[in-house]
Amino acid sequence: MTDQIRLVPLHRIGSANPQKLERHSFDFIVNGVSLFEATQALEYDMCGSLSNPQFEREIARGVNGRTAAMLTSDVPAGGHRVALFVCPECGDFACGAITTRLSRTERGVQWSDFAYENGSDAASKFGLGPFEFEWAAYLSEIERSKAD
Template sequence: MSAAYATFGLAPAMRAGGVLAGGAYQAHRDFVDFVVDGRSLLFRLSDLDAVSPLAADVPPAIFTAQVRALLLEAGAPLPGGRYVVYGCPECADLGCGAVTAVIERDGDDYVWRDFAWQTEERADLNLNGYHGMGPFRFRGEEYRAALRSLLDGTDPRTARRRVLLIGARVALLAKLAAALRTIGIGADIAHDAERVPPEELRGYGAVAFGRAAGPETRAAVRRAFARAGVDVAHVDGLAPIVPLLVAQIEHALDPTPAEGRRLTRLVTADGEAGVEVTSPCRVVLTAHRLDRLHRTHTRALFDGVLEPGHHRIPLDTRAVKGESFVVARTTGSVLVEAMTR
């Protein structure tokens, strides 16, 4: 085992939810990610759709138990001293697969080793081990301080996962609110924010405006949030298309620091998309278009694994003609751009 030390830290992260092509839903999950030597541990696992056990939407007692387990203040949940590091974002069931590791003490140090993909009670390192990953040795003081900070008030459950929807098209806003609630994001509808008490405004992480909301309405809403002393993300709805608006709101609510994101750039112009990623990951591009009769059309454009760097992806010109928009998704983030000519 290497005697070299790795740094240990935590960072807010998100598994982007959304309304996918075909009408399927993907749950939104906020969680705390593990950062080893300044880099997300999840990103070292290539394209894995998973969240850590430190998720924002688990009951407080379970969250606390997960933290104490990682501090080795409780017994390992799996044979061989193994702990779940990342699990299924939809159900957290081991049968769906999970990344596990042996976590142990060595003097005052903590060691994470023998990483494996596990779907049964016992791991098969020869068949499903992440060979070449770890072991990681963390200094005890740094490790304990990071995890105990979650029990001292720096809790991801305090994240504001609600959005205030402002607009004139009540039927559209109702559909949007229902879609957001389905994936795990709270949503409320209002004509303005003048009569919303400040304490309620402080519970929102974003405010989204429909295209019919005029400059005066938008300015008044911004003033109301400013008076309440809360800084929220502002989303200007690109078009009355529910999956597109959900993607815009998901991006606005993303708590992940910019330097910790996989998908960092999306540019759309002249029949192609420019996409930049920081680690190998699956990228899905979807087009949403309004025709001359304001009917909505959705088409998948690209689905593949991209290596780190900038990529130029040709798009089907029929799918992005007229008033159209492109949504780019990875397992952890989502970006939206209007198609320019």
């Protein structure tokens, strides 16, 4: 049996003091569990790596195509690490990101080795996964994030 994934809107409220950008992105729900909550991404003040095109059409056009490609078609042999949650101000990996190792399998794609990374400190691992998603359902869900 494969795991189930859904994208669910995620909203970060902006403020003037301290200055914070309002962001509309997506949470990844796996088997009914929010990865935003399971990884405590709120504690790191993060947002989803995929912008919600319903609210952030221009950002989604510029970012979601590349991110969706990393989550789907651009998976090299042996896999690679992909950011699921990022800094809402700049999206820069150096500010910190919650990542997963993404690799292709016979049935689809697997997410494993979840961690908080910032490029300078040792990665902090989360006890999540691995999760394996059936390819067609996974691809369909990730494609929903793309702006028209």
